[in-house]
Amino acid sequence: MRMVELEELDGVGPAIAEKLRQAGYDSIESIAVATTGELMEAIEIGMRQAVKIINAAREASKMGYERAIDVFERRKNLARITTGSQTLDRILGGGVETLGVTELFGEFGSGKCVAGDTPVLYFNSSVPHLESIEEVYRKYERISGETPFENGFVVRTPDLEVIGFVDGGFKKIRAPMLYRERVGRVLRLRTRRGRMLELSGMHMLLTFDGGLKWKRAFELGVGDLVAVPKTMGEWSDARSGIGEDDAYFLGFFVAEGTRNPLSVTTSDGRLRDWIVGYVERRFGFSPTVVEVRRKSVAHQILLRKKVADELLGELSLKKSGEKRVPESVLAGDLNVVRAFLAGYLEGDGYLSDGTVEVTTKSKRLATEVGYLFLRIGIHVTKSVKNVRGERYFRLFITGDDRYKLEDLPFKSKVAPRRSRAKAQRHGYPGEMAAYLRDLYKKTLGGGRGSLPKLAEWKPNRGETFYHVLTRSRFDEIEMTETTFARVKEFFEEGFKRLAQLRQELPGLTWEGFRKFYRRLPFSFRGSMRNAGFSGSSVSNFLWRGPKDQEFMDRVKEALRREIDRRLEILADGLRTIGMISELRWDRIEKIETVPYDGFVYDFVVPEGHTFIGGDLPTVMHNSQIAHQLCVNVQLPPEQGGLGGRAVFIDTENTFRPERISQMAMAVGVDPKVILDGIYVARAHTTDHQMLLAEKVSDMAKTDGIKLLVIDSLTALFRTEYCGRGALAERQQKLGRHIAELHKVAELNGMAVVVTNQVQARPDVFFGDPTRPVGGHVLGHAVTARVYLKKAKANSRTATLVDHPCMPPETATFQITEAGIRD
Numbered sequence: 001m002r003m004v005e006l007e008e009l010d011g012v013g014p015a016i017a018e019k020l021r022q023a024g025y026d027s028i029e030s031i032a033v034a035t036t037g038e039l040m041e042a043i044e045i046g047m048r049q050a051v052k053i054i055n056a057a058r059e060a061s062k063m064g065y066e067r068a069i070d071v072f073e074r075r076k077n078l079a080r081i082t083t084g085s086q087t088l089d090r091i092l093g094g095g096v097e098t099l100g101v102t103e104l105f106g107e108f109g110s111g112k113c114v115a116g117d118t119p120v121l122y123f124n125s126s127v128p129h130l131e132s133i134e135e136v137y138r139k140y141e142r143i144s145g146e147t148p149f150e151n152g153f154v155v156r157t158p159d160l161e162v163i164g165f166v167d168g169g170f171k172k173i174r175a176p177m178l179y180r181e182r183v184g185r186v187l188r189l190r191t192r193r194g195r196m197l198e199l200s201g202m203h204m205l206l207t208f209d210g211g212l213k214w215k216r217a218f219e220l221g222v223g224d225l226v227a228v229p230k231t232m233g234e235w236s237d238a239r240s241g242i243g244e245d246d247a248y249f250l251g252f253f254v255a256e257g258t259r260n261p262l263s264v265t266t267s268d269g270r271l272r273d274w275i276v277g278y279v280e281r282r283f284g285f286s287p288t289v290v291e292v293r294r295k296s297v298a299h300q301i302l303l304r305k306k307v308a309d310e311l312l313g314e315l316s317l318k319k320s321g322e323k324r325v326p327e328s329v330l331a332g333d334l335n336v337v338r339a340f341l342a343g344y345l346e347g348d349g350y351l352s353d354g355t356v357e358v359t360t361k362s363k364r365l366a367t368e369v370g371y372l373f374l375r376i377g378i379h380v381t382k383s384v385k386n387v388r389g390e391r392y393f394r395l396f397i398t399g400d401d402r403y404k405l406e407d408l409p410f411k412s413k414v415a416p417r418r419s420r421a422k423a424q425r426h427g428y429p430g431e432m433a434a435y436l437r438d439l440y441k442k443t444l445g446g447g448r449g450s451l452p453k454l455a456e457w458k459p460n461r462g463e464t465f466y467h468v469l470t471r472s473r474f475d476e477i478e479m480t481e482t483t484f485a486r487v488k489e490f491f492e493e494g495f496k497r498l499a500q501l502r503q504e505l506p507g508l509t510w511e512g513f514r515k516f517y518r519r520l521p522f523s524f525r526g527s528m529r530n531a532g533f534s535g536s537s538v539s540n541f542l543w544r545g546p547k548d549q550e551f552m553d554r555v556k557e558a559l560r561r562e563i564d565r566r567l568e569i570l571a572d573g574l575r576t577i578g579m580i581s582e583l584r585w586d587r588i589e590k591i592e593t594v595p596y597d598g599f600v601y602d603f604v605v606p607e608g609h610t611f612i613g614g615d616l617p618t619v620m621h622n623s624q625i626a627h628q629l630c631v632n633v634q635l636p637p638e639q640g641g642l643g644g645r646a647v648f649i650d651t652e653n654t655f656r657p658e659r660i661s662q663m664a665m666a667v668g669v670d671p672k673v674i675l676d677g678i679y680v681a682r683a684h685t686t687d688h689q690m691l692l693a694e695k696v697s698d699m700a701k702t703d704g705i706k707l708l709v710i711d712s713l714t715a716l717f718r719t720e721y722c723g724r725g726a727l728a729e730r731q732q733k734l735g736r737h738i739a740e741l742h743k744v745a746e747l748n749g750m751a752v753v754v755t756n757q758v759q760a761r762p763d764v765f766f767g768d769p770t771r772p773v774g775g776h777v778l779g780h781a782v783t784a785r786v787y788l789k790k791a792k793a794n795s796r797t798a799t800l801v802d803h804p805c806m807p808p809e810t811a812t813f814q815i816t817e818a819g820i821r822d
Contacts, residue, residue: 019044208585227584229612345408354416380395428585510552624820647699708741784806
């Protein structure tokens with residue numbers, strides 16, 4: 001079935017065709033149902049020509065009727081793409097079919113929320129703020145009001161940014177909306193370092209389980225890891241308006257200042273002299289100093305109202321339990337932050353070579369100081385103690401982080417002295433040592449016998465990194481930052497070595513081969529045996545030379561494939577190591593379900609879907625079948641593919657080439673070949689998404705496209721058309737989009753797969769209270785609908801909800817490192 005172009009109609013040339021399209025007549029059907037008067041007025045032509053064009057369109061439209069027997073014969077050519085799971089293929093009638101649109105829908109982020117008192121870091125007009133997520137919601141609700149949305153409400157936050165984890169690093173990203181819904185219970189997670197997170201079971205946290213993975217809170221257990229940012233660095237473009245001396249004084253006042261009388265107190269003579277000199281320089285008066293008796297003599301420095309008016313502001317009125325970090329410090333550069341922390345530690349801190357500790361009655365201050373420390377790469381451990389019925393919040397700095405205090409401009413105290421690096425309680429966890437050791441075995445180590453190894457025992461026996469890579473007992477010990485950096489450097493050097501060997505290989509003669517193979521970081525004999533060479537033929541080759549040039553070429557080709565395989569694994573490993581190096585880790589000590597009768601909240605973050613929040617900074621947040629189909633469509637028909645290419649329209653930043661590489665290697669295909677056969681486009685608006693989909697028809701003619709994936713179909717529609725008032729317009733536009741996708745599939749003989757999400761139905765009390773987004777417009781338009789749900793471990797259940805030929809049925813499959821499998 002071929003679509004007739006406007007230019008093919010009798011009486012329509014290029015100029016008339018362009019006028020018709022500009023007037024909205026972009027198909028022969030739209031012309032066929034037009035009246036003569038409408039067409040005359042729209043494109044300014046005479047009656048005779050208008051009648052001629054309409055008749056030609058109606059004649060051409062007759063091609064829309066076919067005999068059922070012709071449709072039956074044409075559908076014999078229908079092709080299918082395997083999903084990778086035989087049970088899933090079976091319920092689909094053999095796989096995902098061409099000439100139609102298949103919808104995969106599963107759990108949506110509604111319900112992925114945190115409790116209202118969760119502190120969050122956000123920016124508007126580049127100015128940083130650290131407030132509870134409920135405070136942020138109410139602030140924007142007062143500005144723009146809230147709109148009903150799915151199971152709750154949203155407020156628009158057009159100028160708001162958060163810090164998110166994107167492409168292996170942290171950066172400021174837009175959060176155009178803030179969502180809330182009411183729940184009756186939440187999960188409460190407490191970690192080793194004192195984090196207390198209250199969130200819904202569906203909320204996702206970044207963890208480590210044989211690699212970096214996002215997991216829902218209900219999937220986590222005691223002992224699991226939770227990712228936190230390694231540092232937050234410079235987070236503001238704004239100028240705070242205060243200098244380092246001001247920041248130091250503010251830090252000291254937060255620690256030791258009182259409001260009645262307005263004063264600061266210290267028992268240190270050097271600090272007394274500095275503060276008196278600062279007040280004289282900054283405010284132009286000499287403060288009164290009064291000696292007071294405590295356990296020892298202390299100096300109370302009395303301040304005047306001018307200090308409050310020009311610098312302290314509301315801070316001069318705060319009680320000890322109400323104190324907080326001034327906004328001018330939050331907005332300051334790193335020098336301002338260091339000066340504030342130096343003043344705060346000299347006033348309220350205990351520093352020794354073993355421990356650094358500060359204590360405060362203000363919960364908010366403890367949270368804000370924790371964020372400030374992270375800006376200079378220092379992680380704190382938090383605890384709470386009760387003294388005579390009052391709560392005190394204690395912050396501890398341990399391990400290598402203590403030595404980073406050397407950069408703080410102390411006036412009197414001395415930072416802890418640096419000692420030899422050793423294992424520590426809050427370093428890189430043992431699970432990462434196991435991952436690194438496995439990566440070493442797969443790429444740069446093992447099976448060399450007496451030949452030189454990349455990581456030799458003698459020169460490295462005193463180096464911790466060597467034992468991490470070669471000794472399983474280090475799985476129980478946490479690595480220091482220094483050790484992890486050395487491991488990262490080792491793998492980078494190994495990658496360069498392998499790449500250099502790969503470059504030298506084509507021009508190698510047998511005379512140079514014996515020296516060459518000794519430089520390989522892996523077993524040459526073992527790799528040749530795996531490639532099908534016998535042990536004797538390899539030995540003869542090494543000692544006597546190749547039988548002929550053909551044998552030499554076979555050896556080179558086998559070695560090239562082995563080096564390429566290891567380089568691919570190593571490249572993926574280095575990407576993971578790079579991301580790990582941007583993170584630090586905490587471990588869950590307790591997790592429980594607690595009653596919670598109130599609202600939970602979540603930022604809508606289109607890019608990356610993450611934000612930094614929590615009382616201590618934490619990284620807070622499935623497209624697997626779509627990725628697998630992009631690989632499988634490129635396989636030959638005998639392996640369940642179509643021998644064609646794929647287009648992936650990404651609306652939520654979910655496409656991951658690393659995952660494609662894993663799946664490609666699992667089916668024995670060069671990942672570079674597979675990646676070269678996938679065209680990826682990031683859609684930013686609904687109009688952009690629709691235009692990208694329409695363009696696929698042109699690409700199909702020249703690039704052999706056999707699969708179009710849109711992940712996800714409805715995400716941008718939900719963001720742009722928010723609230724019940726926009727529902728009709730959204731559904732009309734979505735209907736046009738689906739109709740275009742059907743046209744693309746049928747005219748080009750390709751498969752179209754769209755992912756979607758489900759939303760909860762609050763009116764359903766029995767059975768499954770979820771339904772896919774998109775309503776009847778989407779439900780009646782797609783060819784097949786598959787509902788995906790999480791089962792145990794990495795298993796998923798797929799229920800065929802609707803199909804023109806197959807009965808409803810359920811299949812179970814697994815998501816493995818290799819991809820979709822039974």
